Amino acid sequence: MTDRRAIEREGYLVVPGFIDLHAHLREPGFEESETIATGAQAALRGGFTTICAMPNTEPAIDSPGLVAEVIARGKAAGAARVLPIATITRGRRGKELADLVELAAAGAVAFSDDGSPVDDARLFRSAVEYARARDLLVIEHPQDQVLSGQGVMNEGAVSAMLGLPGIPNAAEETAVARAILVAGELDARVHLTHISTAGSVDMIRAAKARSIPVSCDVTPHHLALTDDWVAGRRALAWEQGLKGQETADEPPRGVPFDAMTKMNPPLRRLHDVRALWIGLADGTIDAIATDHAPHASIRKDVEFDQAAFGICGLETALPLVLGGIAAGWCDRETALRALTDGPARVLGITPDPDDWVAVDLDATWTATAEALATLGKNTPLLGRELRGRVVAAAVGGEVRYDGGVRGEARTAAR
Amino acid sequence: MTLTKTPAAAALRWARRHVLDIDDWSRAEIEAVLETAGAMVEILGRPVRKAPPLRGKTVILFFAEASTRTRVSFELAAKALSADVTTITSSGSSVEKGETLLDTVRTLQALGGDVVVMRHASSGAPYFVAERSDAPVINAGDGWHAHPTQGLLDAYTLRAALGDLHEKRIVIVGDVLHSRVARSDIHTLVPLGARITLSGPPTLMPLAWRRGELPPCVTYEPDLDRALDGAHGVIALRLQKERQEGGLLPSLREYSHVWGLTASRVARMRPDAPVMHPGPMNEGVEIDAAVAHGARSLVETQVTNGVAVRMALLYLLVGTPLQEERP
Numbered sequence: 001m002t003d004r005r006a007i008e009r010e011g012y013l014v015v016p017g018f019i020d021l022h023a024h025l026r027e028p029g030f031e032e033s034e035t036i037a038t039g040a041q042a043a044l045r046g047g048f049t050t051i052c053a054m055p056n057t058e059p060a061i062d063s064p065g066l067v068a069e070v071i072a073r074g075k076a077a078g079a080a081r082v083l084p085i086a087t088i089t090r091g092r093r094g095k096e097l098a099d100l101v102e103l104a105a106a107g108a109v110a111f112s113d114d115g116s117p118v119d120d121a122r123l124f125r126s127a128v129e130y131a132r133a134r135d136l137l138v139i140e141h142p143q144d145q146v147l148s149g150q151g152v153m154n155e156g157a158v159s160a161m162l163g164l165p166g167i168p169n170a171a172e173e174t175a176v177a178r179a180i181l182v183a184g185e186l187d188a189r190v191h192l193t194h195i196s197t198a199g200s201v202d203m204i205r206a207a208k209a210r211s212i213p214v215s216c217d218v219t220p221h222h223l224a225l226t227d228d229w230v231a232g233r234r235a236l237a238w239e240q241g242l243k244g245q246e247t248a249d250e251p252p253r254g255v256p257f258d259a260m261t262k263m264n265p266p267l268r269r270l271h272d273v274r275a276l277w278i279g280l281a282d283g284t285i286d287a288i289a290t291d292h293a294p295h296a297s298i299r300k301d302v303e304f305d306q307a308a309f310g311i312c313g314l315e316t317a318l319p320l321v322l323g324g325i326a327a328g329w330c331d332r333e334t335a336l337r338a339l340t341d342g343p344a345r346v347l348g349i350t351p352d353p354d355d356w357v358a359v360d361l362d363a364t365w366t367a368t369a370e371a372l373a374t375l376g377k378n379t380p381l382l383g384r385e386l387r388g389r390v391v392a393a394a395v396g397g398e399v400r401y402d403g404g405v406r407g408e409a410r411t412a413a414r
Numbered sequence: 415m416t417l418t419k420t421p422a423a424a425a426l427r428w429a430r431r432h433v434l435d436i437d438d439w440s441r442a443e444i445e446a447v448l449e450t451a452g453a454m455v456e457i458l459g460r461p462v463r464k465a466p467p468l469r470g471k472t473v474i475l476f477f478a479e480a481s482t483r484t485r486v487s488f489e490l491a492a493k494a495l496s497a498d499v500t501t502i503t504s505s506g507s508s509v510e511k512g513e514t515l516l517d518t519v520r521t522l523q524a525l526g527g528d529v530v531v532m533r534h535a536s537s538g539a540p541y542f543v544a545e546r547s548d549a550p551v552i553n554a555g556d557g558w559h560a561h562p563t564q565g566l567l568d569a570y571t572l573r574a575a576l577g578d579l580h581e582k583r584i585v586i587v588g589d590v591l592h593s594r595v596a597r598s599d600i601h602t603l604v605p606l607g608a609r610i611t612l613s614g615p616p617t618l619m620p621l622a623w624r625r626g627e628l629p630p631c632v633t634y635e636p637d638l639d640r641a642l643d644g645a646h647g648v649i650a651l652r653l654q655k656e657r658q659e660g661g662l663l664p665s666l667r668e669y670s671h672v673w674g675l676t677a678s679r680v681a682r683m684r685p686d687a688p689v690m691h692p693g694p695m696n697e698g699v700e701i702d703a704a705v706a707h708g709a710r711s712l713v714e715t716q717v718t719n720g721v722a723v724r725m726a727l728l729y730l731l732v733g734t735p736l737q738e739e740r741p
Contacts, residue, residue, distance in 0.1 A: 155621055155622075156621070156622050156627075157620075157622040157623075157627045159620070159622075160620030160621070160622045160623050160627075161437070161597070161629070162537060162538065162559055163537040163556075163557055163558030163559035163560070163592075163594060163597055164537050164538070164557075164558070164559070165558075166620075166621065168621070255541050255545055256538060256541055257537065257538025257539075257541050257542065298514070301514075301516055302514055302515060302516070302542075303515055303534070303536035303538065303539045303542060304536065304537065304538045304542075305536045305537065305557070306515075306536060
């Protein structure tokens with residue numbers, strides 16, 4: 001494509017389009033928070049040319065007709081490719097299996113009850129085993145809901161001070177352990193989404209070393225933010241803990257108890273964040289997935305413990321990952337692979353080589369409600385200057401997002 | 415009778431707009447409140463317990479969680495300073511009511527009070543209101559997070575009993591995990607030089623604290639007898655009966671045997687070391703009746719001092735500086 005070459009000549013980094021294994025597009029049912037169209041637009045601006053839509057909508061995506069509808073609306077949006085994920089259990093109720101084979105035939109690329117785990121261990125095991133019928137991908141949200149209880153943030157020194165009920169690391173790790181044991185015993189694939197603790201990374205690394213077929217992803221915000229953000233101390237992970245090298249700049253301060261910092265799994269401690277980067281660098285973590293979770297303001301503009309879990313991630317993922325790269329926590333090639341090849345391999349798809357994005361690595365921009373295309377404006381990064389911007393995104397060779405490229409590239413892109 | 419210069423001087427040094435937590439206060443700020451409270455104790459000792467600094471001002475008491483003691487204390491404090499007082503109460507979560515906290519903030523804003531005193535079951539709710547309100551906000555207790563006026567009144571009471579708190583060791587025993595009082599006591603007493611020993615069942619301690627990641631000058635000693643040995647004072651926390659149902663405690667009986675304040679335990683402290691409790695007390699559970707009403711008990715003094723401390727905060731936030739009276 002001429003335009004692609006022209007863009008490269010202008011000095012932009014052109015890379016394969018990113019693939020997001022985990023986005024909540026909220027349609028049908030919660031169109032005030034996001035629609036398939038707005039989510040797919042936001043995706044392109046973030047560099048994602050393919051996104052997997054989580055099925056925890058209303059109704060939940062548990063029938064072939066609904067899968068077909070998501071695909072149709074995704075196509076109609078004319079933005080990022082939208083791949084539907086269907087539920088593991090009918091109605092996402094965790095009682096009986098959905099028609100996994102028929103859903104796959106209708107176009108579901110994976111299965112997940114995300115938002116919740118499949119609580120019933122017997123049913124979870126059965127789902128993983130049944131999925132072998134067509135080598136289907138089960139994506140598990142690892143959480144023991146009894147252990148997480150009424151928790152609203154990471155359990156640690158910060159929750160102790162804020163007097164907020166904590167979610168222990170063990171709430172995730174017991175579920176990760178369960179998934180690994182089931183995958184190992186059945187020799188069947190399980191993908192663990194949004195892992196957040198050092199213990200999860202260790203267990204998955206050990207499982208992979210024993211050739212157990214597990215894979216996992218991590219979100220950009222769990223790579224960049226810590227539970228300090230809930231207390232209003234808003235330094236990115238790589239800006240923290242540099243004892244003796246304190247910069248003159250005070251870390252940006254926000255208000256404590258800001259519901260924008262509430263998500264599930266919760267933001268963890270710096271120790272966990274470092275372990276996630278190590279896991280990313282050594283290949284334990286297969287993909288970076290956004291867990292883009294837009295919410296209407298009415299669900300976030302409330303008391304912290306009453307607020308919905310989740311933050312938007314599509315448009316801020318790249319700058320956060322680039323931040324960690326700039327800090328030397330991972331090399332660029334490995335990190336970018338976790339946005340491209342890694343998720344493609346998890347899904348078992350071959351990306352279209354004409355899906356590409358152009359990135360201005362040095363451009364800075366401020367994440368504001370106006371600057372974000374997602375309907376959800378719920379991110380703790382609002383008002384923050386970010387480095388790294390997607391300037392163009394093409395799907396199947398067609399430039400579907402032009403964020404203002406320069407000179408020759410602009411002419412060519414037209 | 416004279417008022418010292420202190421209140422007016424303290425007001426001049428006072429720069430805070432809200433009282434949400436004490437975790438970021440300097441020692442000087444805490445002392446400004448305690449000094450001012452001293453002057454308020456004097457007003458409360460007069461035959462006519464009334465002073466004019468809040469004349470024409472409206473104090474809104476917004477209590478979204480059941481409370482009688484703290485609400486009445488604030489009400490008496492506001493009235494002693496000649497303020498008008500309006501009370502808004504509600505209970506249950508805003509979601510259940512169909513009225514959000516944001517709706518309530520807009521209502522408070524429209525009512526136009528000069529200061530909002532709020533109690534809320536959600537930790538951090540006062541920050542939410544303060545962000546969106548023109549009026550200063552005083553946190554009268556939010557979830558498990560903070561109860562600044564309790565921390566200040568406990569500091570006032572301990573200082574009156576012990577003098578300088580430098581290197582004085584105060585034991586806080588009970589359900590620290592769910593206690594806004596414990597957190598605010600730590601934030602108030604530590605800057606004044608005190609050392610805190612926490613005691614109580616491990617299930618009722620924040621995990622990070624139990625594992626040694628404690629705030630400065632705070633330690634955890636599960637054995638109450640050892641915690642009390644040679645201590646300068648003790649604050650017992652109220653034990654909610656639900657903790658047993660939540661699987662955090664075997665029984666109230668076992669709790670009172672192991673962590674209840676008995677006369678023999680209290681005797682392990684230094685002579686005359688005071689016994690305090692934020693109230694209301696479960697006598698026979700966290701504290702024996704003989705201790706609750708014994709010679710060392712300052713529980714009633716705490717209640718009296720609570721009014722003075724709340725007067726001090728109202729005065730510092732919105733009061734017209736007191737004139738010094740001529741003898």
